[in-house]
Amino acid sequence: AAEMKLAVTTSFNNSGLSDVLLPEIKNDLDLEVQLLVVGTGQALKLGQAGDVDAILVHSKKAEEEFVSQGYSTHRREIMYNDFVIVGPSDDPAKISGSSTVVEALGKIAAKPSLFASRGDDSGTHRKELSLWKDAGKDPDEFSSSWYRAAGAGMGATLNTASGMNAYIMSDRASWLKFGNKGGLKLLFSGDPVLFNQYAFLPISPEKHPHVKIELAMKLEAWLITEKAQKIIGRYSINGETLFTPNANAKVN
Amino acid sequence: MVSKILPLQIKNASVKKRGKKIIGPIDLGISDAGFTIIMGPNGSGKTTLMRLIHGLENPREGTSTWNSDLKTAQLSQSFVFQTPIMLRRTALENITYPLILQGIDKNTAANVAHKWISKINLEASSNLNARYLSGGEKQKLSLARALATNPQLLLLDEPTANLDGSATKEIEKLLQDAHEAGTRIIMTTHDIGQGKRLAEDIIFLYRGNIHELGMAKSFFQKPVTREAQAFLRGDILE
Amino acid sequence: MVSKILPLQIKNASVKKRGKKIIGPIDLGISDAGFTIIMGPNGSGKTTLMRLIHGLENPREGTSTWNSDLKTAQLSQSFVFQTPIMLRRTALENITYPLILQGIDKNTAANVAHKWISKINLEASSNLNARYLSGGEKQKLSLARALATNPQLLLLDEPTANLDGSATKEIEKLLQDAHEAGTRIIMTTHDIGQGKRLAEDIIFLYRGNIHELGMAKSFFQKPVTREAQAFLRGDILE
């Protein structure tokens, strides 16, 4: 079988979707996709260095810059999922009834209640920061007595939140698959601003002639087939679907 | 003073190493007074016998019974090793170490140690790390260390092998003083003259067994066995 | 045979340790034949002088000049230490080690070693780890190790201190044989009898200096200095 390397973010891998997709790819394309599960920043860095053949991440601004610098020919949107707010099951800040995520975050900051932030400059973290901004707050000014910047991946930060019994913003997939929920519970979701787009970016052979661009393109082509999109759309945990395929929406 | 640890009765004891019998079977009584010298060719088991008496070797078979309980017996004897074992400390600290173990306070111990250091003429080196002492100085130091604790039984394994004539004389004087003050002494030596000067009785070891045992005078004047005769002449023993 | 390493000229050499002068200044010529014995009280610097000759101590000042280049000189002498240094190997391997260093092949080395092991009556222990040997056995082994390499110059630091009469005789015989075969021997001893038996000339050390130096006969019959006289009588030297 041919082999290629794909750097993906932890949230994608933690969701378990890769365990479903990879065997299908192997089957259909006779292609062995070797996953490197890293942070968003590190995935981009691996792509820049030409150490992987393609990346699958969720940080639109960084992706566009990546393309404009010529490291990739284009970004192909594949699917999206959403972020949720998780917190102590007794919900001390009473966010569960909120109508928007901005309102929910405002209540947490007002109380204030323990909040665990990724703090690692990842796609998720950047999203969180922009939401705080929307709520009119500046996380730089938060006291570390309640706002805890864990500086770690999704799983590690979830473990920290679980240990502290703190609020946290997580992607839905990581939360559903997470095995150490402790006293935590999903308290808020559904606000459209929480949507989280994943995109596939093959590495440009012009920068790195050795990359396996044909394989990457083959994989990209497969990911947007109806079959693949259906598999993605049907993937669920405990009856909840995790990803919404939207590959045919746009390419840029 | 604590209870007398002697006499010691050793019955039918032997020491084996790696399956080989080194000494024994040994039957030996050590009375509570005297000055015994163990003689015998190299490798005949002198050191091993001393270690057996001292309790450093566990007999494979046989028994060893003190007059007192074992703990008192162990606390009331000192051993001077053939190759001096120096603590990695100064000469002075080598002497204070066993004193402090016995519960003597640091100052008193240091005073006693200084006294002994000057008896063996090592004042100039009392703060020198013991590793730097000359061969003879090490031997004198380990002797002083043993005497300083004032033991009831003193076991000495060739204590003067590396000493010059005058140091040997001094040490012999110290030993005789201790003996007169009531210390029971057992010692090995290769120096026949020393044996004649010091011994009250002699144990002659040969191939791990007590070959002759008796008063020093008669041993040196008319040894019974052919092997002892040859040993005293300095002949090669087969 | 390689070039003669002797005579050796030592000029105005002294050895200091931790700021203290141990021996010197020493002026000494070692001719290419003879049997020299160094005598002196404990701590007078005998071991240090031997180490200086052998090159183990670097003189603080002064020089030491061999007849040959330094490398040849170093390769053609052997030193027997006062406290035997045993390799953590079997008795046999202790003898083969320097032979193999000299480029002799393993089998030949083993044969030579076996020959020496039997000369010192250690056949029974040839495969025993050297640490288990008795004090005297270790001393004999390190002597055999030195002799086996057939050196031009043999330095012995109290080689018979732990040996019994017959072993001492045997070793003295081996040394005289080597001497007659042309080996230059320098040795220390506390045994005045041994000095008389073996020495052709004597160096008498006192407080780090050569106090007397001369033919053995005259030294033993009429020592010049008061200190040498006292030493030979076994008196205490102040």
Place this chain on the structure above:
Amino acid sequence: MNDIVEGMLSAFRLIFSLDADLFEIILLSLQVTLTAVIIASVIGMPMGAWLAVNRFRFRRLTIAVLNALMGLPPVVVGLIVYIMLSRSGPFGVLNLLFTPTAMIIAQVIIITPLIASISHQAIRDLWADYHDLLISLNTTKRQRIFTLVKDARRSLLTASLAGFGRAIGEVGAIMIVGGNIDHLTRVLTTAIALETGKGEFAFALALGFILIALAIIVNLAIHSISKTERASNW
């Protein structure tokens, strides 16, 4: 390659800019690690000596297990300490999770077997020297251990320094039990891991070089305090 050069340069810039956050992180790293090393030495050295002077039935097995524990995976130690200290764990009430104390606990667990093993090896050699004398002087087990640790202190330094090295560079366990919380439990190694995840390799390397420099300074300081390499004491 550029990252490495850039890392060195920014290491200098960071140091000379006297960045307050950086000093906070450095201080916490030192505080956690040195405390852990001291505690682990106090436990591990006598343990090593104890193993050297005692002969008992399962001695070989015990030593092999101790040696094996040098291989305790930090992540697993971190997990176990996390479980113990978490709210629902047996020591949850102490409220130690995500504090420097929790990090010290994890590090002590990780480096004690290392320090004990190296101590055991060093003391075994000294014990071979001292054995007959200490037995002859009728010392108690406790006195033997005390004497051996005292007189082998020069060799035992290596054990402490190995423990220090392992602890100062460790990240897996303290990430889990400390949580790498900014201004609270962030130390050099967790900060390095964070920057690596961000793809900020040059900055991560800069922190790494600072850590190595710190380790060298600590080692030099300890060497010169103990004067071990000067005029060898034994």
Place this chain on the structure above:
Amino acid sequence: MNDIVEGMLSAFRLIFSLDADLFEIILLSLQVTLTAVIIASVIGMPMGAWLAVNRFRFRRLTIAVLNALMGLPPVVVGLIVYIMLSRSGPFGVLNLLFTPTAMIIAQVIIITPLIASISHQAIRDLWADYHDLLISLNTTKRQRIFTLVKDARRSLLTASLAGFGRAIGEVGAIMIVGGNIDHLTRVLTTAIALETGKGEFAFALALGFILIALAIIVNLAIHSISKTERASNW
């Protein structure tokens, strides 16, 4: 606490189910670590001996630096090796990134200073014994090093085992240079880190217990092969 019990149970289940994936991971862990330990020993032991027998100007400094390098943070080593082996790095053409070889390289760098330091300490004691004899026999530096390493082999075992322990439990560096790719570069520690990230503590612990058991088995095997604790050879 339940996680710990559950972890032990599933460790047994995993082992007895003879899971092929698990055995692949275990095998790779052993292969990478043992290779690294052998290479690091071959480099580190003579290096330690060399430092023991040589007296030179910056000896103290060199030893302090070597000791400090025991604290090389694995993540930093991982980063540097990554940068070297990356396609855009100087050794990119070798195509070693994300292979077991890259993991071995990183581990060798991490454990060589540890092995060299412990070896140095062990050999220094033996050298104090042998010094006069080996100088007197006019040995070359090389012969001295060879003799010391040979005769101190029993003490040096601790050095190798400490290196093994550090390497088998290490995760930071091999995660970066190996990439934790399933069926290719996944080893026990990276698998543990992965499961921990998923919050699957019981499974992570199960793998951890297997790793510890593995370390104990390796240690026992080495001990009994070398017979070190039987009838002490010296």
